[in-house]
Amino acid sequence: MSRIWDISQTLRPGIPVWPGDTPYSAEPSWVMENGCPVNVARLCLSTHTGTHADAPLHYHAEGQAMAEVALEAYIGPCLVLDLTHARGRVEPGDLPAGLPARLERVLLKTCARFPHDQWRADFTAVAAATIDLLAERGARLIGVDSPSLDPQDAKTLDAHQRVWHHRMAILEGLVLDDIEPGHYELIAPPLKLAHLDASPVRALLRRSEA
Numbered sequence: 001m002s003r004i005w006d007i008s009q010t011l012r013p014g015i016p017v018w019p020g021d022t023p024y025s026a027e028p029s030w031v032m033e034n035g036c037p038v039n040v041a042r043l044c045l046s047t048h049t050g051t052h053a054d055a056p057l058h059y060h061a062e063g064q065a066m067a068e069v070a071l072e073a074y075i076g077p078c079l080v081l082d083l084t085h086a087r088g089r090v091e092p093g094d095l096p097a098g099l100p101a102r103l104e105r106v107l108l109k110t111c112a113r114f115p116h117d118q119w120r121a122d123f124t125a126v127a128a129a130t131i132d133l134l135a136e137r138g139a140r141l142i143g144v145d146s147p148s149l150d151p152q153d154a155k156t157l158d159a160h161q162r163v164w165h166h167r168m169a170i171l172e173g174l175v176l177d178d179i180e181p182g183h184y185e186l187i188a189p190p191l192k193l194a195h196l197d198a199s200p201v202r203a204l205l206r207r208s209e210a
């Protein structure tokens with residue numbers, strides 16, 4: 001069996017969320033006591049909580065909801081790149097000189113230590129030109145450890161718009177602290193949520209057989 005790395009945040013009370021968004025909460029609906037045979041909880045959370053996939057509906061009025069997206073983008077060969085030197089936005093010039101001519105999925109590691117317990121408004125975003133470059137090389141999915149491809153104060157979501165143009169998939173909030181740059185297999189399908197704009201995912205990497 002090949003090793004699996006879990007690159008998901010733990011969903012828990014207090015998990016940092018986008019400013020103004022719904023805080024995560026969970027409560028018991030039934031508790032295993034007094035003759036009740038089971039524990040059952042209910043959850044209240046934003047679709048963008050923790051490690052998640054954005055559905056096209058989040059950034060384009062004609063985009064599909066999460067239940068409708070094709071899953072192929074979320075499963076398969078993936079390249080993890082170290083971009084911890086990039087400042088502000090990941091520009092094309094920040095990408096490694098030896099970037100493969102063809103790639104399918106790319107995960108950008110922008111911070112050395114994931115901020116599990118605080119919201120960082122100064123996260124590293126991705127330049128629209130970088131999305132174009134990766135798409136030209138065949139990327140069908142881009143993943144980041146930041147909470148968004150665009151800066152927190154962005155109004156036009158330029159990187160998300162280029163992703164829409166190229167019909168790529170997005171993962172955000174990945175935890176890449178323990179991941180050496182290189183080739184892996186990604187497994188991170190979203191939940192089949194009708195009508196909704198995003199979904200939490202359990203994101204995994206497996207050592208590539210190649």
Ligand SMILES: N[C@@H](CC(=O)c1ccccc1NC=O)C(=O)O
Pocket residue numbers: 018020021046048054058147148149150157172
């Ligand atoms: N666009 C961001 C998320 C985002 O913009 C957002 C997420 C949760 C609550 C509000 C948000 N934006 C609101 O103005 C993203 O990359 O998914």
Ligand SMILES: [Zn+2]
Pocket residue numbers: 048052053054147148172198
């Ligand atoms: Zn999102």
Ligand SMILES: [Zn+2]
Pocket residue numbers: 054147148149160170172
């Ligand atoms: Zn996004």
